[in-house]
Amino acid sequence: MLGEEEAGPTRSRVDNTVNGGTFHGPHVQAGSVGTVTFQQAAMPLVIPGTPPPRTLPGAPAHFTNRDRELARLVAAVDEGDGAPTVVVLVGAGGVGKTAMALRLGAALRDRYPDGQLHHDLRGGSPGATATPSAVLCRFLHALGVNPQYVPARQEAQADLFRSLVADRRVLVLLDDAHSAAQVIPLVTGTPGSLTVVTSRRQLPRLVAECGARVVHVGPLDERDAVLLLSRVSGDPAVREAPRHAEAVARRCAGLPLALCAAGARMATAVDLDWATLEREMTREWNDPTPAGGDGPQGTDAYEPGTHGPDAVSAAVHVSYAALSPGAARALRLLALRAWPSIGAELAAAACDVDVAEARGLLAELAGARLLETAGTDRYRLHDLVREQAARWAESEERPVAVAASSRATVAWCLRTAVAADACVIPGRWHLGPRYDALRDAEPAHPDAASALAALARERENLTEAVQAAADLGFDDLAWQLCEALWGLFLRMGFHQDWLRTHRLGVEAAVRCADLRAEGRMRCQLAFGYLGMGRLEEAEAEILAAREADRRARHPRGEATAIESLGLLRLRQRRPAEAARCFEEARVPARRVGDHRALALLEHHLGRALRGEGRYAEATAQLERARAMMRELPDPYNEARVLTSLGETLLDAGRPRDAAAPLAEAAEIMTAEGATVQRGDIAALRARCARAAGDTAAEERYLREAAAHHRATGSPALAEVTARLAELVATPPEEGPSPR
Numbered sequence: 126m127l128g129e130e131e132a133g134p135t136r137s138r139v140d141n142t143v144n145g146g147t148f149h150g151p152h153v154q155a156g157s158v159g160t161v162t163f164q165q166a167a168m169p170l171v172i173p174g175t176p177p178p179r180t181l182p183g184a185p186a187h188f189t190n191r192d193r194e195l196a197r198l199v200a201a202v203d204e205g206d207g208a209p210t211v212v213v214l215v216g217a218g219g220v221g222k223t224a225m226a227l228r229l230g231a232a233l234r235d236r237y238p239d240g241q242l243h244h245d246l247r248g249g250s251p252g253a254t255a256t257p258s259a260v261l262c263r264f265l266h267a268l269g270v271n272p273q274y275v276p277a278r279q280e281a282q283a284d285l286f287r288s289l290v291a292d293r294r295v296l297v298l299l300d301d302a303h304s305a306a307q308v309i310p311l312v313t314g315t316p317g318s319l320t321v322v323t324s325r326r327q328l329p330r331l332v333a334e335c336g337a338r339v340v341h342v343g344p345l346d347e348r349d350a351v352l353l354l355s356r357v358s359g360d361p362a363v364r365e366a367p368r369h370a371e372a373v374a375r376r377c378a379g380l381p382l383a384l385c386a387a388g389a390r391m392a393t394a395v396d397l398d399w400a401t402l403e404r405e406m407t408r409e410w411n412d413p414t415p416a417g418g419d420g421p422q423g424t425d426a427y428e429p430g431t432h433g434p435d436a437v438s439a440a441v442h443v444s445y446a447a448l449s450p451g452a453a454r455a456l457r458l459l460a461l462r463a464w465p466s467i468g469a470e471l472a473a474a475a476c477d478v479d480v481a482e483a484r485g486l487l488a489e490l491a492g493a494r495l496l497e498t499a500g501t502d503r504y505r506l507h508d509l510v511r512e513q514a515a516r517w518a519e520s521e522e523r524p525v526a527v528a529a530s531s532r533a534t535v536a537w538c539l540r541t542a543v544a545a546d547a548c549v550i551p552g553r554w555h556l557g558p559r560y561d562a563l564r565d566a567e568p569a570h571p572d573a574a575s576a577l578a579a580l581a582r583e584r585e586n587l588t589e590a591v592q593a594a595a596d597l598g599f600d601d602l603a604w605q606l607c608e609a610l611w612g613l614f615l616r617m618g619f620h621q622d623w624l625r626t627h628r629l630g631v632e633a634a635v636r637c638a639d640l641r642a643e644g645r646m647r648c649q650l651a652f653g654y655l656g657m658g659r660l661e662e663a664e665a666e667i668l669a670a671r672e673a674d675r676r677a678r679h680p681r682g683e684a685t686a687i688e689s690l691g692l693l694r695l696r697q698r699r700p701a702e703a704a705r706c707f708e709e710a711r712v713p714a715r716r717v718g719d720h721r722a723l724a725l726l727e728h729h730l731g732r733a734l735r736g737e738g739r740y741a742e743a744t745a746q747l748e749r750a751r752a753m754m755r756e757l758p759d760p761y762n763e764a765r766v767l768t769s770l771g772e773t774l775l776d777a778g779r780p781r782d783a784a785a786p787l788a789e790a791a792e793i794m795t796a797e798g799a800t801v802q803r804g805d806i807a808a809l810r811a812r813c814a815r816a817a818g819d820t821a822a823e824e825r826y827l828r829e830a831a832a833h834h835r836a837t838g839s840p841a842l843a844e845v846t847a848r849l850a851e852l853v854a855t856p857p858e859e860g861p862s863p864r
Contacts, residue, residue, distance in 0.1 A: 171289070175269025181241040181298060182498070184231040185224045187385070189353040194340055198229050201338040202236075202319055209314050211335045213322045216342035218249060218509050219382030219437050222323035223300050225342060229321060230298055237319065239293030242267060244311075245499070248303030248324060249508035250463040253589060257310040258621040260299075261286055264311070266581070272617040277656040279621070283310045290315050297321070305330035344379025347371060353381060357388025357494070360399075369399035376406040378436035382494075382507060386440040389494040390447055402443070409439040437509050444493045445517070451478070452489040457522055458530045459506065460514035462593050465585035466503045467496070474537030475530050531593065535602050538590035541583060542609035544569035548576035549612035554681060556645050557605040580613040584622070587613075591626040595633055603633035604642045611649055623653035631666075640677035644670040648685055655693065664693055680713035684722070687713070691729060700736025707733060724753035728766050731773070740777035747773060764793035768802065771809055780816035787813065804833030808845055824852055 194214075202210050214222045234241060244260045247253050261282035265275050268289050276282050294317045302308050302324040312320050312335055322331065331337040345353060351374045355363040363370045377383035391402060445453060458475045459467055473483035487504055490496040495514075496504040506514070518527060543559045548570040563569075570576035580587070587610060594603035607630030614623040627650035634642035647670035654663035667689045674682035691706030707730045714722045727750035734743035747770040754763040767790035774783035787810050794802045807830035814822035827849045834842035 170271060170274050171269045172271060177238065177240040177293075178242055178264075178267035179240070180267055181230045181234070181243045181296070182227060182500075184227045187353060187356040187388075188224055188228050189356060189381075190345065190349040191221070191225050191228070191342075194225060194342060195229060195232070197340050198225075198321075198338075199232070201340075202233065208316055209312070209318045209320070211312055211320045211322065211331060211337040213324060213328055213331055213337045213339045214342050215324055215327055215339055217380070218325055219380040219507065220342050220344060221381035222342050224381060226298055226300065226321050226323050230296060233296065233319065237294045237296040240268070240290070240295040241298070242295065243298045243300065245300045245465070245505070246302045246307055247463070247465065247508075248301040248307070248326075250511075252592075253463040253465070254303045254307065255585075256621045257307055258282060259585075259619055260311055262617065262619050264297075265289070266617070272577075275618045277618060277620045278658070279310060286311075287314055290318065294318060299323070302326075302328065304328070305334075309334065345381065345384070346379065347374055350374035350377060350379050350384055353384045354388045354391075357385050358391035360391055363399065366399045369403045372403045373399060373406060376403070376436060377440055380436055382509065383436045383440035385494040386437075386444045389492060390440075390444045393492055394447060405443045405446075406439050409442045438513055441495065441510055441513050444495055445514075448493060448495075449489060451476070451482070452486045452493075454522075455483075455486040456490055456495060456514045457518035458527075460511045460518055461527060461531055462534070462589060463508070463511065464505075464589060466499045466505055468503055470541070471534060471537060471586065475534045477530070477533060528597070531597055532599055532602070535590045535594050535597075535599055535606070538583070538587050539602055539606050539609060542580065542587050542606060542613075545576040545580045546609045546612045549573050549580065549616065553612075555608060556641055557608050559605065559609075577613065577616055580610075581617060584613060584619065588622045588626050591629055595629040600633035600636045604630040604637065604639070604646055606630070607646055607649065608642075614653065618656070620653055620657050624650070624657070627653055640673045641679045641682055644674035644677065644679065644682040644686060646670075647673065648682070648689055651689060651693075655696075660693065660697065664690070667693060680716045684710050684713035684717070688722075688726065688729075691733070695729075695733060695736065698736070700733040704730055704733035704737070720753070721757060721759070724750060724757060724759070724762070727753055728762070728769065731766070732769055735769070735773045735776060738776075740773055743773045744770065744777070760793050760796070764790040764802070767793070768806055768809070771806075771813075775809065775812055775816075780813040784810070784813050804830045804841065807833060808841065811845075811848075820852065824849070827852065 198212055198214075201212050214226055216222050230241060230243075242264050244255065244263060246255045246260070256279075258279040261279065262275055264286055265282065266272065268286075270285070270289070276285060290313050293315065295313060295315065296318070297311065297313060297320045299308055299311055299320065299322045302322050304326070305328045308320075308322055308328070308331060320335075322328070322337070327339070328337070332339060344350075351363060351367070351370050354370055354374055354377075355361075373387055374384065377387055387402065387406065391397060391399070445456065448456065455472060455476050459472060461475075464471065467487070469480045469484045469487060472478075472487055473480045476483060476486065478486070487496060491498065491504060495506075495510055497507055499505040522530075539557075540559060543557065544563065547560060547563050548568050550573075568576075570579060587606065591603055591606045591610075594600070594606060607627050610623075610626060613619070627646060630646040631643065631650060634646045647666040651663040651666035651670065654660070654666065667686055671683060671686035671690065674680075674686055687706050687710040691703045691710065694700070694703035694706060707726050711723065711726055714726060727746060731743050731747035731750055734740075734746055747766055751763055751766045751770065754766055767786040771783040771787035771790065774780070774786070787806055791803060791806045791810070794806060807826045811823045811826035811830060814820075814826055827845055831842060831845045831849065834845060
């Protein structure tokens with residue numbers, strides 16, 4: 126609680142405080158809880174000027190052949206005859222499905238000028254697969270949707286995604302799918318669009334429901350395998366020692382992942398020839414167990430397509446054996462968790478080195494083809510490489526070193542999240558001790574927007590860090606990470622991640638026997654449920670949070686929980702119970718001396734009284750709230766109170782008295798640039814004019830409201846235009862918001 130709502134033009138139709146922060150979106154309708162402001166932002170649905178998304182990575186530099194498969198894919202697109210096309214590339218891990226999909230995307234890019242979207246679904250990493258909801262959120266953001274308008278539920282996200290691309294020619298690449306259920310919500314269904322899926326599984330449901338064309342991707346034949354080796358190694362000596370190069374290619378079983386690792390070994394080694402590399406790979410094939418680790422089995426898998434994982438293991442081990450000690454250790458430690466992306470800062474934390482040294486280690490691993498690029502200065506481990514490296518970590522690293530590296534990596538994630546969260550919602554109260562160190566420090570980010578962008582970039586790593594902390598018993602870090610993710614989830618949604626991480630946060634706080642942390646986690650979890658419309662579960666968490674904070678004698682947390690319950694009651698249309706909650710929340714709020722929180726509670730009480738039909742009491746209550754807001758001062762929230770006052774007077778049958786506070790509210794909101802609120806106020810002023818029988822004024826205010834609602838994509842537009850249709854012969858013309 127305790128008055129942390131934002132000021133300025135991004136204020137909402139409904140202001141609430143809950144646990145710190147601002148909750149965006151049309152799915153929240155009730156007042157204020159704790160320290161969170163629930164709001165519909167005064168912004169358009171799609172940010173004007175957003176360019177078509179171009180998130181497709183570039184095609185690999187050493188792509189080789191696949192002419193037959195590419196021709197089949199292009200033919201499938203050409204045969205679509207304007208219908209949406211879905212193609213699925215199926216093959217074993219390391220066979221080159223992603224490379225072929227990227228090559229196809231590069232070849233067809235000009236056919237899809239309205240956007241190219243890409244996401245790694247991480248189907249090869251059990252427990253770390255991307256959810257459809259998280260991918261949809263990323264796609265909606267890339268398409269320019271204001272985070273405030275991204276729905277909480279996956280079904281609504283999918284509907285909005287398909288609506289936005291309905292008239293666009295877009296290409297969507299979904300890499301490494303685990304199941305059809307993971308893919309179907311992401312298929313556009315737009316005529317002329319293309320969805321490309323890669324998977325190690327057949328996914329017959331995509332064929333049945335989406336008419337997908339399946340193309341099987343097998344290993345390269347020996348000629349193309351040797352050609353790829355030559356291209357990666359840059360070694361013309363392939364032509365001089367074809368027998369040994371061909372033997373290396375056979376050891377790689379035609380798998381591009383293994384071939385690239387072997388070729389990179391030749392490219393980076395000094396005084397290494399193909400005969401020596403063949404002997405090394407043969408040795409690893411026959412005796413693959415380094416320092417007690419597991420490796421490939423069998424000695425006669427020479428034909429392409431046989432013993433694929435063994436081929437990858439042998440090639441990876443040859444490259445691993447040639448690494449510097451620091452790079453080899455980095456590979457082992459980075460393989461301890463399935464990090465979605467790896468940057469220099471994360472690697473520095475895992476390896477206990479400075480960032481400059483970490484960059485060098487990552488460059489060495491990428492040069493050896495043991496890391497794949499995943500964006501600018503970002504890398505990822507192919508899951509086959511990660512599984513092998515994790516076995517080496519188990520056999521070569523001491524348990525205490527593994528634990529220290531894991532905790533240091535999670536702690537880096539926590540520091541990163543805290544530094545950004547403190548900029549997203551400055552002034553919010555916290556329990557985590559790492560916020561204390563920031564009080565006298567320079568902000569880590571210049572503004573809230575850049576801080577939120579930083580959190581969004583690291584979101585997948587941060588949520589993986591919560592899981593890692595829970596799995597490894599770092600309970601103190603688990604709940605603190607959840608606290609630091611509050612601003613990200615409030616502003617940008619990702620509700621599935623919100624619920625998953627905060628359930629872990631509650632469990633961690635309970636194991637810590639920290640009642641204050643438990644209360645904090647339960648309140649934050651409650652608002653994840655609230656955003657999903659799961660009110661019973663939200664209520665259970667709020668009640669449990671209140672009990673935990675009472676037992677902890679933590680008035681600030683208790684006030685947050687009680688006020689949260691009041692807002693829930695308002696949403697449930699139980700205003701009398703809401704009023705009792707707000708009155709109860711006054712006691713701890715007064716105890717900690719937060720005047721802003723008390724002013725907000727007065728406003729909420731006025732709204733609750735109006736909901737009960739106690740208009741005279743509500744009017745007096747709102748007048749007191751207005752005086753308190755003016756004394757703070759807080760012009761935006763003063764205008765919110767004036768709007769509530771005008772609405773109360775309208776409901777009481779006093780439209781003439783309502784006109785003045787609504788006019789004053791409109792003037793303040795115009796100065797604040799609050800477009801959403803200006804639309805709401807204009808609609809209320811139209812009600813005043815209608816009650817007075819002034820048809821011309823009603824039409825003028827309705828047109829003003831329609832212009833504002835159209836600019837923001839507000840669902841209230843339908844009601845306003847329906848009334849206009851009744852009032853005049855033709856609906857209002859689209860146009861800019863009136864000034």
